[in-house]
Amino acid sequence: MKLYFAPGACSLAVHIALREVGATFDAVSVDLAKSVTADGTDYRTIAPRGYVPLLQLDDGSRHTEASALLQYVADLDLQQRLIGAAGSARRLAVVEWLTFASTELHKVFSPWLWHKETAESTRQAVKDKLATRFAELDALLGTQPYLAGEYSVADAYAFTIVNWSNFLGLPLTKYPNLLAYMGRVSSRPAAQDALRAEGLLK
Incomplete structure (x- = not known):
């Protein structure tokens, strides 16, 4: 491959x-x-x-x-192990979080925050929506270590997209559980x- x-x-x-x-x-x-x-x-x-x-x-x-x-x-x-067997509750949960990462994180960040020509009003709307999503993740990750309970490909995706906050200067200090999660994922070999x-x- x-x-x-x-x-x-x-x-x-x-x-x-x-x-x-x-x-x-x-x-x-x-x-x-x-x-x-x-x-x-x-x-x-x-x-x-x-x-x-x-x-x-x-x-x-x-x-x-x-x-x-x-x-x-x-x-x-x-x-x-990273997704669960077809038809299982585990697989449904992982695919659900994959979709969330795709639509509610990836396509909120991109392309809006990467382009200089994006209007400031649009930038603020995007940041507000991301803040809502980050707060949701922070609450969830205060109760469990990973999105679908155990580590999965959804975590690889969410980590990658949330990590863009570092490139774009969006602090995550308001979200201690999300920050800890980012550390857990990034520390995996x-x-x-x-x-x-x-x-x-x-």
Whole structure:
């Protein structure tokens, strides 16, 4: 397999998950601003939409969308520890949180807070919505260590997106349980390895 990623982007979640399940894969860095891979290849010849993550399977097929890829990667582990068996309450909970991370975190942060041309009124509305979501997560994480109880691919996704607050200067000090959670996820060996591989840790 081959994972196309941009350091710190949502592809980090898939990168973490691949390491969690012990998958063998090559990681290819993409400069999204220039739309080129590390070797200078025009990334749009690989991914017409131009974004990451993109996972190329051993059969040559290419697939996108973080939440879909996270479910696929979780199922590479025959015990399905990161997602739960089909039809189980565990799987429903994990997929529910994957969807939450996708719609209520990822698509609130992005693209609004990343673009200078975003109106200040829009920025404030986005920050207000994120504050509501962070407060919800903080309350939940005061009662349990991870989103679906035990660690799952939903945590890899939520961690990756909430971590954008560091790049954007959004303090999490009002949310001590969320901060502690970020520390728990980032301290996992797979997360440490992925962060280091992406140049986000020294």
